[in-house]
Amino acid sequence: MAVIETETRGHIFIITLNRPESRNAIDGAMAAGIEAALDTFENNDDLRAGVIAANGPVFCAGADLKAISSGAGRDLSTERGGFGGIVRRERRKPLIAAPAGPALAGGCEIVLACDLIVAGEAARFGVPEVKRSLVPAAGGLFRLPRAVGMAAGMELLLTGDPIEAVRAYELGLVNRVVPTTDVREAALALAGRIAANAPLAVQAARGIAARSVTDDDATLWRDSTQAIRDLAKTEDFREGPRAFVEKREPVWKGR
Structure with missing residues (x-):
């Protein structure tokens, strides 16, 4: 067993x-x-x-x-x-x-x-x-x-x-x-x-939020800014707004 x-x-x-x-x-x-x-x-x-x-x-x-x-x-x-x-x-x-x-x-x-x-x-x-x-x-x-x-x-x-x-x-x-x-x-x-949400965005949000009680604000601000910069380079970042405009559910690829 x-x-x-x-x-x-x-x-x-x-x-x-x-x-x-x-x-x-x-x-x-x-x-x-x-x-x-x-x-x-x-x-x-x-x-x-x-x-x-x-x-x-x-x-x-x-x-x-x-x-x-x-x-x-x-x-x-x-x-x-x-x-x-x-x-x-x-x-x-x-x-x-x-x-x-x-x-x-x-x-x-x-x-x-x-x-x-x-x-x-x-x-x-x-x-x-x-x-x-x-x-x-x-x-x-x-x-x-x-x-x-x-x-x-x-x-x-x-x-x-x-x-x-x-x-x-x-x-x-x-x-x-x-x-x-x-x-x-x-x-x-x-x-x-x-x-149902964008997987890379979920992972980024989880990772920073998990450190919210241990890291200082300067570090968290820096990492939050870097997270959105990293996400901006992904296919999913473009898919989210596109799906909204086209009035359909987004198709996330995790990349």
Whole structure:
């Protein structure tokens, strides 16, 4: 049985965690599988947006403690992607997390590594590491306060207590909350709205926006100006206005 399943729907790529009997806890095979799936996603110019979902009632419970206790803990990370093959991965394309159930510890950090989140009503988010004399070192220590604000972020990090999906939405962590059975399709619908846009423009916008909380304004102004200059050299830059004038849907080529 493949621990990572992939599927293509038009311009959308779906990555599914498939160890439901282990609450989709990350082991070496899953980390390698996620990295390989992201390679496929990033290297195929026809794929414009991605969704990462999971089979079973739990999105991801974090690291597989059995793997760690057996001495295989280092295999839970990859050289390029870090934990789960994803949390430190450099990406160009937007990725939507679609947790229908709990995303805890490293599972929460995988969600935080994505660009948008569509959550089911049964989803919960938390980093309980301090309850076991650990810290969420796969990005949670800084991505969580950035996502929900310092006050709420500190509370989550220092208590280790999880929050429900609706509270995550209120804090701005989650884009939308939907019935649990509708999570995947709602995420695909959002991905479809993104994939309908000019892919190079989407990638440029994502890349700069992702650095908006880390880079200074001078750098962001410079890179924004360079982005529009680069786009002006592409076929898609000419196709957008042409399609508008001709009153038709644009045909993007990604070049």
